[in-house]
Amino acid sequence: MSEAIVLRADRWVDIDAGVVRSPAVIVVEGGRITAVSPAEVPANATEFDLGDVTLLPGLMDMELNLLIGGPGGPDGLPNPMHGVQDDPVYRTLRGAVNARATLQAGFTTVRNLGLMVKTGGYMLDVALQRAIDQGWHEGPRIVPAGHAVTPYGGHLDPTVFQRLAPGIMALSVAEGIANGVAEVRACVRYQIRHGAKVIKISASGGVMSHSTAPGSQQYSDEEFVAIVDEAHRAGIRVAAHAVGDSSVQACIRAGVDCIEHGFLATDESIQMMVDHGTFLVSTTYLTEAMAIERAAPELQKKAAEIFPQAKAMLPKAIAAGVKIACGTDAPAIPHGENAMELIALVDRGMTPMQALRAATVTSAELIQREDELGQLAVGYLADIIAVPGDPSEDITATRDVRFVMKEGRVYKHA
Incomplete structure (x- = not known):
């Protein structure tokens, strides 16, 4: 993969605000999130278009x-x-x-x-x-x-x-x-x-x-x-x-x-x-x-x-x-x-x-790591998962994890 990774999906959960936003575009570099919904993404980035799923923090x-x-x-x-x-x-x-x-x-x-x-x-x-x-x-x-x-x-x-x-x-x-x-x-x-x-x-x-x-x-x-x-x-x-x-x-x-x-x-x-x-x-x-x-x-x-x-x-x-x-x-x-x-x-x-x-x-x-874990936000570690549907409406969606990234490395991808 190239140094930068771009994740695209239909939705993402803004945990801090307590809302689901659309669409999701998240840029990952060096194991951390460097941009959320940017106007432009890095050239030559490796892209994952995950489709009709919702991105969540790990x-x-x-x-x-x-x-x-x-x-x-x-x-x-x-x-x-x-x-x-x-x-x-x-x-x-x-x-x-x-x-x-x-x-x-x-x-x-x-x-x-x-x-x-x-x-x-x-x-x-x-x-x-x-x-x-x-x-x-x-x-x-x-x-x-x-x-x-x-x-x-x-x-x-x-x-x-x-x-x-x-x-x-x-x-x-x-x-x-x-x-x-x-x-x-x-x-x-x-x-x-x-x-x-x-x-x-x-x-x-x-x-x-x-x-x-x-x-x-x-x-x-x-x-x-x-x-x-x-x-x-x-x-x-x-x-x-x-x-x-x-x-x-x-x-x-x-x-x-x-x-x-x-x-x-x-x-x-x-x-x-x-x-x-x-x-x-x-x-x-x-x-x-x-x-x-x-x-x-x-x-x-x-x-x-x-x-x-x-x-x-x-x-x-x-x-x-x-x-x-x-x-x-x-x-x-x-x-x-x-x-x-x-x-x-x-x-x-x-x-x-x-x-x-x-x-x-x-x-x-x-665990005293609220400044780098638990949110999809710039500067946070790129722990990102994807589930179908909208887990803020149907929590059972969390049982069907389609994609797993930890610190910028992909461990599961359909």
Whole structure:
């Protein structure tokens, strides 16, 4: 290709203005957008006339785990024994396959929120991010968390997913198991030292683990404060798996930047998120689509109790004006089906344009890259996808991605 690329299409979404404009003419040079609807385009540019489609900024998924799920599991979902049967090399190769599926679905930026497997301290998501950044493999831009910081027996302690006996699989601070203020500080420092760009905390119990009750707070307030202090002094944001209301409030008070799930958040907690500017990644689609029939009976029972409450919480958060970013918790749903989260957000009360904002500008703000990601605007990175129809009217169009460009390189084109 020549140095300049021109994309033409019938429409494009102006996310900042909240409107769809026609026609679309976008000039890309050096991996960035250099002109939108210019009077003239560069001579000898490579042109793509995409026809009757709408151009969008690349979508973003703010909670997934590329290192589990995907090939080798039923319907692309995790093998229940993933934590003990897969070695780190095999797991990373699986992650590469899942990364490609995610990019092909139009999601050009993701947060990989927390390894929860034994790796000997190796940061598999950081390695995958480096390989993608260096062009060795196709995949989205990854913001890696390294290992999730979790107490012994916490929701993201790998041994509780299979209820392993004591001593079967020893885990270290380097692998995320940390108890007490001194250990959580050391754990955060380790993740950052070896490449983590966000810190993930297991703040409460969860639904799909043999851990404490989903609503129970798993770290003390002092431990939360220590984790946030270590991360923020390094310029790193903190995301917390927090299902229970008390844990949501404790995280907000400690300065956690983003609540993951928040399923049992009360009206008071929702207002705290608004007042503190705390982000919410609600992962709402999994509450209706997760294959819980494969889970143990006691986990199915938890899901039957928690998921309806989660569905009722999100419309309140939307109405209150919480900053909601898009996240799926894939492979809770299969990798590559990420756009189903946007459809679920609309089902819970967002307009299609609000859902598009959640997966673009709000997500870009969450990872502190709102000045170069999330919009089709001059100076922004050329992350551009194309879908049929008008996604501002029919959000289901985001499931049919016809064209994918990331930083000026075309990865999918009919």
